[in-house]
Amino acid sequence: MGAIKNTQIVLANRPVADIDPKTTFKFQQVSLSDELGPNEILVKVLFISLDPAMRGWMRDVRSYIRPVRIDEVMRSADVAQVIKSNNPDYKVGDLVRATCGWQEYAVLKPSEDLVKIQSFPGVSPSTYLGVLGLTGLTAYFGLFEVGEIEKKGGPNCTVVVSGAAGATGSVAAQIAKHVFGCRVIGIAGSDDKCEYLVKELGLDVALNYKSKTFFKELTAATPKLIDIFFDNTGGDILDGCLRRIAFKGRIIVCGAISTYNEAVPKGPAYYSALITQRARMEGFIVFDYAEKYGKATADMSKWIKEGKLKSRETVIQGIENTPDALVRLFKGDNTGKMLVKVAEEESKSKL
Amino acid sequence: MGAIKNTQIVLANRPVADIDPKTTFKFQQVSLSDELGPNEILVKVLFISLDPAMRGWMRDVRSYIRPVRIDEVMRSADVAQVIKSNNPDYKVGDLVRATCGWQEYAVLKPSEDLVKIQSFPGVSPSTYLGVLGLTGLTAYFGLFEVGEIEKKGGPNCTVVVSGAAGATGSVAAQIAKHVFGCRVIGIAGSDDKCEYLVKELGLDVALNYKSKTFFKELTAATPKLIDIFFDNTGGDILDGCLRRIAFKGRIIVCGAISTYNEAVPKGPAYYSALITQRARMEGFIVFDYAEKYGKATADMSKWIKEGKLKSRETVIQGIENTPDALVRLFKGDNTGKMLVKVAEEESKSKL
Numbered sequence: 001m002g003a004i005k006n007t008q009i010v011l012a013n014r015p016v017a018d019i020d021p022k023t024t025f026k027f028q029q030v031s032l033s034d035e036l037g038p039n040e041i042l043v044k045v046l047f048i049s050l051d052p053a054m055r056g057w058m059r060d061v062r063s064y065i066r067p068v069r070i071d072e073v074m075r076s077a078d079v080a081q082v083i084k085s086n087n088p089d090y091k092v093g094d095l096v097r098a099t100c101g102w103q104e105y106a107v108l109k110p111s112e113d114l115v116k117i118q119s120f121p122g123v124s125p126s127t128y129l130g131v132l133g134l135t136g137l138t139a140y141f142g143l144f145e146v147g148e149i150e151k152k153g154g155p156n157c158t159v160v161v162s163g164a165a166g167a168t169g170s171v172a173a174q175i176a177k178h179v180f181g182c183r184v185i186g187i188a189g190s191d192d193k194c195e196y197l198v199k200e201l202g203l204d205v206a207l208n209y210k211s212k213t214f215f216k217e218l219t220a221a222t223p224k225l226i227d228i229f230f231d232n233t234g235g236d237i238l239d240g241c242l243r244r245i246a247f248k249g250r251i252i253v254c255g256a257i258s259t260y261n262e263a264v265p266k267g268p269a270y271y272s273a274l275i276t277q278r279a280r281m282e283g284f285i286v287f288d289y290a291e292k293y294g295k296a297t298a299d300m301s302k303w304i305k306e307g308k309l310k311s312r313e314t315v316i317q318g319i320e321n322t323p324d325a326l327v328r329l330f331k332g333d334n335t336g337k338m339l340v341k342v343a344e345e346e347s348k349s350k351l
Numbered sequence: 352m353g354a355i356k357n358t359q360i361v362l363a364n365r366p367v368a369d370i371d372p373k374t375t376f377k378f379q380q381v382s383l384s385d386e387l388g389p390n391e392i393l394v395k396v397l398f399i400s401l402d403p404a405m406r407g408w409m410r411d412v413r414s415y416i417r418p419v420r421i422d423e424v425m426r427s428a429d430v431a432q433v434i435k436s437n438n439p440d441y442k443v444g445d446l447v448r449a450t451c452g453w454q455e456y457a458v459l460k461p462s463e464d465l466v467k468i469q470s471f472p473g474v475s476p477s478t479y480l481g482v483l484g485l486t487g488l489t490a491y492f493g494l495f496e497v498g499e500i501e502k503k504g505g506p507n508c509t510v511v512v513s514g515a516a517g518a519t520g521s522v523a524a525q526i527a528k529h530v531f532g533c534r535v536i537g538i539a540g541s542d543d544k545c546e547y548l549v550k551e552l553g554l555d556v557a558l559n560y561k562s563k564t565f566f567k568e569l570t571a572a573t574p575k576l577i578d579i580f581f582d583n584t585g586g587d588i589l590d591g592c593l594r595r596i597a598f599k600g601r602i603i604v605c606g607a608i609s610t611y612n613e614a615v616p617k618g619p620a621y622y623s624a625l626i627t628q629r630a631r632m633e634g635f636i637v638f639d640y641a642e643k644y645g646k647a648t649a650d651m652s653k654w655i656k657e658g659k660l661k662s663r664e665t666v667i668q669g670i671e672n673t674p675d676a677l678v679r680l681f682k683g684d685n686t687g688k689m690l691v692k693v694a695e696e697e698s699k700s701k702l
Contacts, residue, residue: 056627063627256623259623273634275605276413276634282629282631283631
């Protein structure tokens with residue numbers, strides 16, 4: 001029994017535009033009692049997931065989840081390890097996925113949000129924040145539920161994915177390509193990422209949106225227009241894809257990372273293409289499909305085993321670098337899932 | 352046998368932004384032979400329909416219909432009267448709805464586009480360009496097919512209609528209110544129009560978007576947020592409604608008249624509300640539902656008889672004023688359907 005020194009990062013100021021790692025967040029050291037109430041567990045955070053959605057959680061606006069409060073620990077999904085347990089379902093050494101936030105330790109009660117996971121050879125527990133976590137499920141439900149890819153997919157279906165080298169985009173692009181056999185064009189922000197998309201992930205075409213001739217290239221790459229656009233970025237890329245949208249095309253509005261740091265974002269000027277092409281633009285939140293997580297995770301695990309789904313991670317070391325890592329996520333420095341590694345998993349025998 | 356002097360208005364220059372009645376169009380007098388080929392009819396145009404969509408037809412871009420060519424008679428739907436016939440299905444004196452364009456006379460062959468209509472007491476033939484024409488059908492299919500009002504409608508459903516005093520908006524608002532019993536808020540551009548919406552059409556609330564406190568008023572008028580937004584205007588009104596969109600709300604993108612004259616329109620900055628509210632924005636074109644016109648027209652006629660659907664027209668006299676009338680449509684000078692009256696219907700005995 002005693003107290004643990006716990007480093008936390010709290011939201012200090014709501015950013016108006018860009019996040020400033022120095023003023024937006026504040027570090028604090030608190031003392032966390034390891035005395036547990038009934039069914040509680042004490043966990044040590046191993047990985048923090050960094051997600052574009054975090055920018056929305058910092059805004060004080062009506063959304064799908066309440067804003068993070070000022071002086072509250074910044075919210076995040078994490079992979080953590082049980083180091084003390086007052087709950088027979090969780091043993092010391094077990095790995096869990098939970099919303100611990102940006103801190104080193106947390107005391108958790110059972111909730112929908114606390115899920116036991118397994119580490120096995122070749123699969124890092126961090127995968128449960130990426131392909132096998134909400135990130136992967138987001139790609140899955142966007143394509144299936146909003147894009148209706150089961151109805152529209154196939155070799156005659158052109159799918160464009162923005163943020164295609166990112167955590168969600170890379171999963172969406174691979175499902176469209178390797179599970180449904182669509183013609184898939186990935187959009188990313190560097191030539192290296194584009195090479196990764198074509199050579200490693202097997203997409204048909206990858207386009208660097210920073211190229212001066214990007215819109216020409218997009219036009220050339222979509223001779224039969226765009227049936228499904230899985231959009232993670234918004235901004236000019238969304239506008240360009242609206243100009244190429246096909247009759248009855250679908251725009252899956254998954255994210256709009258290019259606009260999240262703008263006080264008043266620039267909207268899609270060519271949205272009236274929705275009228276002329278009878279197209280649909282629809283947003284979604286992965287949480288709405290919780291009932292179907294089981295089937296989705298089984299499908300995804302199968303596709304990983306079959307080699308249809310590959311993934312990369314960009315791992316930043318040390319909790320002290322978390323604010324910077326978030327800024328780098330918005331700059332597009334990551335390929336695949338952006339994570340902060342806070343601590344090493346320990347073998348059960350050592351705990 | 353002989354030739355008729357026919358005044359035509361042709362597209363002279365594609366406008367980049369605003370239409371200039373003096374340079375965008377050109378008047379010409381042509382001589383039209385009244386010798387008819389097999390099954391042809393000669394008609395005299397009585398009414399020209401003016402529609403926001405016309406701005407799109409002047410653009411040289413990929414759309415649902417080919418652009419009007421330079422030096423081609425400007426396209427429009429018209430009500431016309433048969434004055435000579437070589438077709439047993441059409442007698443002299445019959446009224447038709449057809450795409451004659453901006454001219455006094457036309458020779459027509461049977462086509463999908465040529466429809467015989469009836470004039471009866473209390474119903475002007477111009478109604479077939481408004482409530483009983485494509486305008487009314489546009490409101491109908493927007494609500495039914497895109498808005499799924501049969502599933503969502505009822506007293507707990509809040510519907511907002513922009514351009515609510517316009518031809519399509521007024522029909523959409525009345526169907527939502529008097530057929531489905533929704534709470535209906537109409538948005539229009541003058542206090543007179545707002546009075547008309549509440550006192551004559553029976554809407555719950557009408558808001559003048561030119562009011563300085565419009566967004567406050569919109570917020571107050573939608574305490575349960577907006578389940579269905581039938582949008583004819585786009586622009587800031589669309590942005591305001593996105594900020595008030597309800598969970599799983601529907602935005603029926605019917606038109607974007609506020610943006611049609613802009614070279615590069617301002618897109619909806621708050622479209623990312625589609626994500627947080629899992630909302631859908633979808634466009635449509637009435638032509639896609641041609642198979643269902645019969646049922647729709649029967650429903651609409653019934654609602655007119657039951658007093659559920661009222662309509663007004665803004666009628667400009669004289670073909671020479673057609674370009675001006677179109678400019679006035681974009682200024683919002685009309686209440687209800689905007690028409691140009693070209694000629695009087697003549698009694699069959701006189702023809």
